[in-house]
Amino acid sequence: MSQYRSDFLTTLETRGFIKQVTHPTELDAYCANGVPVAYIGFDATADSLHVGSLLQIMMLRHLQKAGGKPIVLMGGGTTKVGDPTDKEKSRPLLTNEQIEENIAGIKKAFEPFLTFGDGPTDAVMVNNDDWLSKLGYINLLREVGVHFTINTMTKQETVARRLNNEQPYTFLEFNxxxxxxxxxxxxxxxxxxxxxxxxxxxxxxxxxGVDLVHKADGGDAYGLTAHLITTASGGKMGKTADGAVWLNADRKSPYEYWQFWRNTEDADVGRFLRLFTELSIGEIEKLEALKGADINQAKIALANAATTMLHGEDAAKDAERAASAVFGSGSTDDALPTADIARADLEAELLVAAAFTMAGLSKSNGEARRLIKQGAARVNDALVSDENASLTLADLGDGDAVKLSAGKKRHALLKAV
Incomplete structure (x- = not known):
């Protein structure tokens, strides 16, 4: 039973999002009446968001479904400073051009999750560079600086930790x-x-920010935070041996995205179903009650639901079918991540190590050779033991493609064109 009466906060609480709230009773009343407006900020440090940001996106989605208006704040201005939170050293500063390119890429990640437009509950996307870059320094100090004390600012965990460890904390970051x-x-x-x-x-x-709204304008403002998500084994959410799990399809294919969720640890399935899908709590309780090998059904349900939300139902079905083909019969499937290669390269023979790098299964030929040496590399499901082994036209199967596998869970096709 939720302590809240508003649909939005009830949903967040029952699904396990909420960690901290500034004014629970007042915020609940605000969310229960009219159209509550809420925002989340995203700095533009890369050209896509990854799964680690999905928790915040899901909260905005739940807000909109409960009749609220989401604001997606792109940090075009704050990215010029760099968020020091939980960072042990300063981030490299990006150019204006890099920030603009990153924002253009990030916008794509929100489109499957939120409805944008001009309606009262339609989401809007704004860029804080529109006002931050126009602020004169003296004006900012006079209007905003008077409401902040150095005493409070130095007590922030990030600041205190850097100072205690005698690590540099720049005046730029302090702002x-x-x-x-x-x-x-x-x-x-x-x-x-x-x-x-x-x-x-x-x-x-x-x-x-809550305090500033109150001090500067006498307004009522509220804050809500979600738990930082780690896996049951203590790993960082959205990080794999293959790197970050990006939301943009050009950075991580629907099949790879589906596989990420399918590979969820047993202990995380129920929690991730609540946080990253919209399956009902009743459905989730049935799935998380599965034991032994049957828990794989819950993982497939998680992968299908999460992939459908981002990439669509057809992509999720294709990914499940591809996984079934790969792990069941050992055959190949067009839904696997695919890289093209000139047929002439195979006619002249191509090192398997180079093929793994071209297919994105290794970051370098040296890493690919280590995979081979460790017995973790396969071509068309056959183990490769020679670090200098080559591919030829004879390795092409149906569809003029070679199936490459790194370990048991990472697969790709190299297609001759």
Whole structure:
């Protein structure tokens, strides 16, 4: 039974999102009446978001489904400073051009999850560079700086840790709290936004914004954070041996995305079904009650639901079919990640190590050779033991493709064109 009466907070609580709330009773009343407006900020440090950001995106989706208005704040301005939260050293500064390119790529990740438009509950995307870059330094200090004390700012965990460890903490980074707090004030003024949502590592920044709205404009503002997600074994959510699990299909194919969810640890299945799908709690309880080998049914349900939401039902079905073909009969399937190769390269023979690198199964030929040496490389399901082995036209199967496998879970096709 939820302690909340609003649909939005009830959903977040029953599905396990909420860690901290600034004013629970007042926020619940705000969410239960009218159209609550909430935002989450995303800095543009890469040209795609990865699964680690999916928790925040899902919260905005639940807000919109409960009758609220989501604001996606792109940090075109704050990215120029770099979020120091939980960072042991300063991030490299990006150019304006790099930030703009990253924002263009990130926008694609939101389209499957939110409905954008001009309606009262339609999501909007804004860029804090539109106001931050126009602020004169003296004006910022006079309007915003007077509401922040050095005493409070130095108590923030990130600041205190860097100072205690005698690690550099630049004056530029020190301003990040003020800039993020000003974002909240600006969105409060422009859009009537009264709620900021984020991961629990953003709690200090969020509270700073809540306080600024109250001190500067006398407004009511609220903050809500979600748990930072790690796997049952302690790993970071969205990180694999193959790198980050990106949301954009050009960075991570639907099949690879499906496989990521299919490979969820047993202990995480129920939790991930609640957080990353919209299956009912009743359905989830039935799936997480499965034991032994039957838990694979729950993992497939998780993979199908998560992939359908991002890439569509057809892509999820194709991925499940491809996985069944690969792991069942050992055959190949067009839904596998595919890289093209000139037929002439196979006519002249191509090192297997080079083929693995071309297919994205290794970052370098040296890494591919180590896979071979470890007995983790296969061509058309046959083990490769010679580090200098080559592919030829004779290795092409149906569809003029060679199936390459790194370990038991990573597969790709190299297709001759």
């Amino acid at each position: 990040y709290l003020i800039m993020q707090s000003y974002d909240f004030l600006e969105l409060y003024r422009q859009h009537g936004c009264q709620l900021q949502i984020g991961g629990s590592d953003q709690w200090g920044n969020i509270v700073g």
